Amino acid sequence: MSKEKELLLEFETSIQNDSFVRLTLSKPADKDGSLKKVIITLASIKREAHLSFVYRHKTNDITKNLKVVEGKTTVESLISSDFQIANLFTTNGDFQFEKNNSKSSLRKSKPSFKTVPSRGHDKEKRHLIQNTEYLKLLGVLDKNGRVQKDKGDKFKQINKFIEVIDGLLKGSELNQADKLVKVVDMGSGKGYLTFALYDYLSGQLKLPTSITGVEVRQDLIDKCNGIAKAVNFENLDFQLGYIADFSLDKTNILIALHACDTATDDAIAKGMAAEAELIICAPCCHKQVRKSMTGNTGLDSVLQHGILKERQAEIVTDAIRALIMEANGYKTKVFEFISTEHTGKNLMIVGERKRQNPNPQQYLDEVEKLKSQFSISHHYLESLVN
Ligand SMILES: C[S@@+](CC[C@H](N)C(=O)[O-])C[C@H]1O[C@@H](n2cnc3c(N)ncnc32)[C@H](O)[C@@H]1O
Structure with a gap:
């Protein structure tokens, strides 16, 4: 089984056994494109599990929520064609997948997270504000996107x-x-x-x-x-x-x-x-x-x-x-x-x-x-x- 398939299997398993925390896709294949990263989490929307995708572009974030089956297909396509690195975090372990021309690798390490985050979609309202770049320049958020103390x-x-x-x-x-x-x-x-x-x-x-x-x-x-x-x-x-x-x-x-x-x-x-x-x-x-x-x-x-x-x-x-x-x-x-x-x-x-x-x-x-x-x-x- 290819390393890419192994990673996708770990991803699917973590959703099934509710150990999934987050999947981050980085190092885009198109270095000059505006899309830099995709962060995928699990959210319950109207009591149904969804995969929530935050597409992080140079100057703004775009969020899309997809039902899990549809979301998995999107993840497969993003990993196979758009990104070189995938970091999967589960409560059973962290996985780093890296694509390489000659051969790809998948490394497992100790889990960074002991518990899964809340699946409630209580953050839905917060998504009314999506572009965080101007909030950083205005000094409301810090460079990592966190709200400044004051x-x-x-x-x-x-x-x-x-x-x-x-x-x-x-x-x-x-x-x-x-x-x-x-x-x-x-x-x-x-x-x-x-x-x-x-x-x-x-x-x-x-x-x-x-x-x-x-x-x-x-x-x-x-x-x-x-x-x-x-x-x-x-x-x-x-x-x-x-x-x-x-x-x-x-x-x-x-x-x-x-x-x-x-x-x-x-x-x-x-x-x-x-x-x-x-x-x-x-x-x-x-x-x-x-x-x-x-x-x-x-x-x-x-x-x-x-x-x-x-x-x-x-x-x-x-x-x-x-x-x-x-x-x-x-x-x-x-x-x-x-x-x-x-x-x-x-x-x-x-x-x-x-x-x-x-x-x-x-x-x-x-x-x-x-x-x-x-x-x-x-x-x-x-x-x-x-
Ligand atoms: C308290 S701040 C509020 C700023 C912003 N609307 C907010 O709520 O975050 C009021 C602003 O209105 C400006 N201001 C006050 N009177 C004004 C006037 N007559 N014409 C134009 N600007 C005025 C002040 O210089 C100040 O920057």
């Missing part, structure tokens, strides 16, 4: 944000392969979420996508444009400017995550004017309304405490934002998008453009009621919309 919360936030987008796009008209999805990220900062969104829309959903990040800091613009170029995200760019001054044509999705104070209002107003189908914002500091809370509200015993006033102002600010968006034809949802243990700035306002807006006045009346209840002289978003 970036755990940021990594969770990125994943959670993509999960929210994933839910919003299910069944949406924006999710169509033949239409360009134009996105603007107002206050893009270091670009963590901008890159992840581009990766998700264009890499995973395969939608023709263009994303522009708008940011006032030149250093961040330069850094983000450099990384976009390095990872070949061709239709992702970052432009210097203030949100309020940024001229926006028809846009499909507008995001503004943690844009400071009234910058969130500027972004919402721009999104509504550009008739964005989706407006997604996570407001940050809420100074404007707090400062304009004047006079006797009947809530003095609450508002005399700084922290309570701050929290009250946050709630009222965002409630008025949602009402103004409703009045302008957006169905809104306000929710916590990530647990408070990861960030305090965890509120999200999502507006989906409605086909019809039968009675905007009812929402404007509500705005007036809230303003009067809390003695708020004005809300900045109102002035932008009016």
Whole structure:
């Protein structure tokens, strides 16, 4: 029996007796191709065993899950034509197979793993982010693809944000392969979420996508444009400017995550004017309304405490934002998008453009009621919309 066949037999046996840990294929036959490695693990998806293939390319990872029978055929073909080295890890032993022109070899050594990993496919959500290269360049992952010590919360936030987008796009008209999805990220900062969104829309959903990040800091613009170029995200760019001054044509999705104070209002107003189908914002500091809370509200015993006033102002600010968006034809949802243990700035306002807006006045009346209840002289978003 050839060494290649011996290895495949060990692989099949390890799956049958549940000792399989992982199979890694490396040293590609095509040295100049983009595919560098394939990592194969076992996963249970909808209670059925699958082989999960991570195809590691130069700049991105692509994951494919195949039923075991189909997966075995793929492994055979990859070993016979595409890779020179295969490392099989089982709880009974490690096997290294190496192809050589004259003769191939198969070496067995002590097992590196004493137990098999969980077969649950609880990592399915994490696969919403596949390209890890930009996360390395942004400093979220280290060079081995592990989350940097101080970036755990940021990594969770990125994943959670993509999960929210994933839910919003299910069944949406924006999710169509033949239409360009134009996105603007107002206050893009270091670009963590901008890159992840581009990766998700264009890499995973395969939608023709263009994303522009708008940011006032030149250093961040330069850094983000450099990384976009390095990872070949061709239709992702970052432009210097203030949100309020940024001229926006028809846009499909507008995001503004943690844009400071009234910058969130500027972004919402721009999104509504550009008739964005989706407006997604996570407001940050809420100074404007707090400062304009004047006079006797009947809530003095609450508002005399700084922290309570701050929290009250946050709630009222965002409630008025949602009402103004409703009045302008957006169905809104306000929710916590990530647990408070990861960030305090965890509120999200999502507006989906409605086909019809039968009675905007009812929402404007509500705005007036809230303003009067809390003695708020004005809300900045109102002035932008009016
Ligand atoms: C807290 S960071 C958030 C960055 C990113 N959106 C995120 O959530 O990871 C806010 C960013 O918005 C930028 N910014 C604040 N006000 C802005 C404005 N009016 N126009 C453009 N950028 C603004 C800041 O420079 C900063 O980089």
